[in-house]
Amino acid sequence: MQSTAAIEQFAGKGAARAAARRRLKGGGGADARPHWWNYVLLGVVLVISFFPLYYALLLASSDAGSIARNPLPSLLPQGNLLANMREVIASDINFWSAMLNSVFVATVTSLSVVFFATLAGYAFSKLRFRGRRALLVFVIATMAVPVQLGVIPLFIIMAKLGWVGDLKAVIIPGLVTAFGVFWMTQYLEDALPFELIEAARMDGCSLMRTYWHVALPAARGAGAMLFLFTFVGSWTNFFWPFIILRGDSLTLPVALQQLQASYFKDYSLIMSGVVISVIPLLLLFLLAGRQLVQGIMQGAVKG
Amino acid sequence: MRFTPFLFISPFFVLFLLTGLFPMLYTAWVSLHDWDLIRGQGDFVGLANFQFVLGTDSFYKALRNTFSIFLLSSVPQVIAAILIAYVLDANLRAKTFWRMGVLVPFVVAPVAVSLIFAKIFADSSGIVNGVLTAIDLPAVGWHSDALASHVAIATMVNFRWTGYNALIFLAAMQAVPREIYEAAIIDGTGRMKRFWHVTVPMLRPTIVFVVITSTIGGLQIFDEPRMFDTGGQGGASRQWMTLTMYLYELGWGPQVAFGRASAVAWLLFLIILAFGILNFLITRRIANAGGPAKSSR
Numbered sequence: 001m002q003s004t005a006a007i008e009q010f011a012g013k014g015a016a017r018a019a020a021r022r023r024l025k026g027g028g029g030a031d032a033r034p035h036w037w038n039y040v041l042l043g044v045v046l047v048i049s050f051f052p053l054y055y056a057l058l059l060a061s062s063d064a065g066s067i068a069r070n071p072l073p074s075l076l077p078q079g080n081l082l083a084n085m086r087e088v089i090a091s092d093i094n095f096w097s098a099m100l101n102s103v104f105v106a107t108v109t110s111l112s113v114v115f116f117a118t119l120a121g122y123a124f125s126k127l128r129f130r131g132r133r134a135l136l137v138f139v140i141a142t143m144a145v146p147v148q149l150g151v152i153p154l155f156i157i158m159a160k161l162g163w164v165g166d167l168k169a170v171i172i173p174g175l176v177t178a179f180g181v182f183w184m185t186q187y188l189e190d191a192l193p194f195e196l197i198e199a200a201r202m203d204g205c206s207l208m209r210t211y212w213h214v215a216l217p218a219a220r221g222a223g224a225m226l227f228l229f230t231f232v233g234s235w236t237n238f239f240w241p242f243i244i245l246r247g248d249s250l251t252l253p254v255a256l257q258q259l260q261a262s263y264f265k266d267y268s269l270i271m272s273g274v275v276i277s278v279i280p281l282l283l284l285f286l287l288a289g290r291q292l293v294q295g296i297m298q299g300a301v302k303g
Numbered sequence: 304m305r306f307t308p309f310l311f312i313s314p315f316f317v318l319f320l321l322t323g324l325f326p327m328l329y330t331a332w333v334s335l336h337d338w339d340l341i342r343g344q345g346d347f348v349g350l351a352n353f354q355f356v357l358g359t360d361s362f363y364k365a366l367r368n369t370f371s372i373f374l375l376s377s378v379p380q381v382i383a384a385i386l387i388a389y390v391l392d393a394n395l396r397a398k399t400f401w402r403m404g405v406l407v408p409f410v411v412a413p414v415a416v417s418l419i420f421a422k423i424f425a426d427s428s429g430i431v432n433g434v435l436t437a438i439d440l441p442a443v444g445w446h447s448d449a450l451a452s453h454v455a456i457a458t459m460v461n462f463r464w465t466g467y468n469a470l471i472f473l474a475a476m477q478a479v480p481r482e483i484y485e486a487a488i489i490d491g492t493g494r495m496k497r498f499w500h501v502t503v504p505m506l507r508p509t510i511v512f513v514v515i516t517s518t519i520g521g522l523q524i525f526d527e528p529r530m531f532d533t534g535g536q537g538g539a540s541r542q543w544m545t546l547t548m549y550l551y552e553l554g555w556g557p558q559v560a561f562g563r564a565s566a567v568a569w570l571l572f573l574i575i576l577a578f579g580i581l582n583f584l585i586t587r588r589i590a591n592a593g594g595p596a597k598s599s600r
Contacts, residue, residue, distance in 0.1 A: 033393070033394060034393040034394060034395050034396075035393075038390050038393050038395060039395075041387075041390045042387075042390055042391070042395075042401050042404070042405075045387055045390075045404075045405055045466075046401075046404045046405070048462075049404060049405060049407050049408050049462075049466060050404075050407065052408075052416070052419045052420065052423065052462065053407070053411065053419075055419060055422075055423065055430070056415075056418075056419045059422065067428075068428065070433075071422075071425070071428050071429055071430045071432075071433045072430055072433065116314040116315065117315075119311045119312075119314065120311055120312040120314065120315050122311060123307075123308040123309075123311035123312050124312065127307070127308040127311070128308075129305075129308040129309065132308075135312065135316075139315065142319055142323060144519055144575070144576075144579060145323060145327065145572075146519065146522075146523050146571065146572060146575055147523070149326070149327050149330055149568050149569070149571070149572045150322065150323060150326030150327050150329075150330060150568075151326075151550075151554075151568070152326075152330055152333055152554055152561050152564055152565050152568060153325070153326035153327075153329035153330055153333060154322060154326045155554075156329075156333075156343075156561070157326070172318075172322070173318070173322040175314070175318055176314050176315045176318050178315070178319070181312075181315050207307045207308075207311075208307070211311070232409070232410055235410075235412065236410075236411075236412035236413060236414075238412065238413060238414050238525070238526045238529075239525050239526065239547070242529075243551070243555065252412070253412050253413075253414040253415070253526075256412075256414050256415060256418060257414060257529075257530065260418060260530065260533060261533060267422055270418055271418070271419070271422075274415045274418050274419060277412060277414075277415055278410075278411055278412075278415055281410040281411070281412075282407075282410065284410070285403070285406075285407065285410045289403040289406065289407075290399055290403065292403075292406060292409075293399065293402045293403055293406055293470060296406070296467060296470045296471060296474070297470055297471070297473065297474035298474070299471075
């Protein structure tokens, strides 16, 4: 994989593809030439991956009566989707502001994580200072600490600050993550040559300016992946927001929970809420899913 | 200049100190007190909260449910993920399409997944029971039977994470030097044997990695069981209440007993820690036993 990536850098995509093909044909990897059953099995996996989402769409476009008569009201979406979505948005749960809150929280958190994680990753990978190694090990160790351990005092603190029901209480603890620091350190170790930093320093750049003009641009690829991971993580986060958010400032998962509690018999409305909450991330996935796949696969090889 | 590196790494450490380390130690402090949501700090009670929690049936039920759901989700998930990775590890047409396809469930929030599957596994009007009765099998009490509810909840976890882990395994498979396969082919090793004797042993470190991360996540499970029914208590006889749900119920339920909830938090932490150490020891044994697992990791 990685050698093919190197070929791609030097000789372009076509050459990389040819090299990959040659390698696989000659060597016969795990399973060089795909059989028809590779496609059949993957087709089955895809159907399983998509069916629940399609099912949500079917229910969301139906109505309570049809759903009560038959768990699978029809095989094709019916015409009630927009009406149902409108009803959910107009309900007293205020789905629309939950959507805006989710976008806001996820965007701010992801940008901040990328900025601070790159800053720390730059220091850990390229600058020399006392205790560097030990501090990095400490960062990695904190990844194993469960969130649950801190929620009670965190709640007490937020209550003291008067931040219960305030989006700040969700944003601030997520502004920089251990995973992000670790991820950027790993990446910048290879991607940022010492010579580049030295050249910038010779030109009289301060460390901060070197970070801004040299490290940050070099980290663009990994930064984009980190942004996506953090965004998905923030968008889908439930436990802490569920504890701390109230009233008008909910995020989508918490709004969904309230929707379930208030419309627990009308699945067409609950599923309309589900569809509303899923669409933005599916769109993001269409645009950037490729980077997400790459991120997971690169992280796996290095991690 | 001398302090700049520390300045650069300080945001993480300051934030971790305030929202990670301090709350963690404070939890220990709270767990030694009679403390509630409304009145705040009360008397120092020593280990009474731990005694109380360890004396309730609910704690052991939650422990049993958490482990049961964890096993039902991690074991089949790792097996399925390896098989999917194996099928993906070929010179497929439209590679990116297939890889993205298996990852789609990952972007759906657990809460949304649970709402969809709660309907699929509904007792009287769900698809699964509909199919079962259509082919003359008895309907399953997905909400009334403890084990069945664990299977349903584990299915939600598996739905969301199998594809993600398949991509991790795929990356590991592609890192296996192709020469090893060539040698096996020259020796006349069949496809099945190659899978068992070459691919799986080479994946060992990755399997350990996936198992450790899914242990840390799996033992904290909350979203899926919380949303499995409207009540969110884990069923009439708490048949699918997990440890984190118990923590929530103690802290924010009618008892508003932060002290007791903190005791559960620390017990949960110790359990995860014990598992981490156990994992580490087993991994060391496997690595020392030799074989390809000894590689770079």
